[in-house]
Amino acid sequence: MPRVLRDPLFTAADSLVLTDRHIANLAAGTLAAVRVPAFLSGPTCESAMAELDRLPTTDYDPARVPTPILRFGPALNDYRTPDGALDADRYWPAAEAARAAWSRAGIRPDPIAVSLARLGSAWGAAVVPATIGGRPVFGGTLREINNGALIHYDDLNREMPALFDQQLVAQLAFNVWVRIPGNGGETTVWRRRWEPADEDHRDAYGFQPATVTRCQHVTLAPQAGDALLFNSANFHAVRPNQGHGQRRIAFSFFLGLTTTGQLTAWS
Template identity: 65%
Template sequence: MPALRVDPLFALLVADAYTDRHIAALAAGTAAAVHIPGFLDEPTCAVTIKSTNRLPIDDYDPTRVPVRIARFGPALNDYRGSDGALHERYWQAANAARIAWTAARLRPDPVAIALARLGAAWGSAIAPATISGRPVFGGTLREINNGAFVHFDEVVREYPDGLFDQQVIAQLAFNLWIAAPESGGETTMWRRRWRPDDETHRTGYGYTPSTVRGYQHISLRSSAGDALLFNSANLHAVAPNPGQRRVAFAFFLGLTVTGTLIFWS
């Protein structure tokens, strides 16, 4: 069997804080991910995990996501209709989530902290993506204890006719853990993007492991307080961590043609 050819640029970068070069490298595909240990300190994580009890937690539709993932906040790809357009129900869910978020009074607000630090790194504030002038929701909370299938997230493929007022040229995923397991729960990212023939390996919302077998990859198990930023167009998955909690805030960042950053979930 021939040796795996390795891309030296597909690397995990570890730093004390995010920089504009990190974001640019991820967008350009010259880094795999940027990991910031201790993005939030332990006392903040402890306060935040208690505060999340005030949020209304729901599960994904089991017909679409058969492995249970508890979450708060709507995601755009959950409301894509059969015609490929965003269903009007999304706006009702987004409004309800904003009301619930305000009522929960998360102090400190981990999503606001993350957006402020990332915006400072990039050199300009990060605004929510908009659709016909209406801002979308950003900042879901997810508890993934049973793992997540191999999948990719790329809004320009999910909505090929266009969705946002802004034109996105690269999409990054941000995760900030407030509870993490001592074993299992690794995030794995492959140097592999979607190809049309991957649809023969589809299972539910994702793909079978054979899709990424033999490809260069990076796996990371994060601790509570850690942050991870990576290009979500690369196939990625989460390993199960039975018996412990893996809870993270998450949102997507989009680099636009004008050089600004927008966010959504």
């Protein structure tokens, strides 16, 4: 059997303090993931959980995401046309409705605002919303993934090219958990990015396990309140929860590093 060569830089870092070096290394591909324990306090997580019923939630488009994933807030991919453009007639009303619902819910402390502020502090400049024609897109979804997520990647430059006013050089995924299952729900990130031949292993929005066979990977099982940041162009997946009634709930968004060194956010 051929030996699996390992990249010594593809590791997961645990750090109580998120830094600009972490973000830069993730963008450069010289770090697999950063986990920040207790990014949100226990009371903040419990406060968010107590208010979640105020948020209108829905499943992702089942034609694109066959595994049920409950979410609040529009995701750009659910409004993508076959040619990779944005269905603006559907997206912008959904974005405005989500902003209004979030404001009405009045979750305090605001997990999204707290997260963006800490990321901006780490980078040394505020994180700003990505824009389309000068109009800010929605950022900061709530996702409940109990049945796992397929092996997939997220890369807006490939999926919806030139959509934003800003030009992106890297895309990172940010998640902070307010509820975790007792078993299962781990996130795995592979040192592997999409190649054209991978389309032979396509499975709905994702890819079959053969795509990442024998690829180096890291697997992380955060606790409630922990944050996780990784480069979403790498293949990644979520293991299903184990046990009846277990819930895995996170606030999440994407971060884009632009050609001008700015951090932008969207969902």
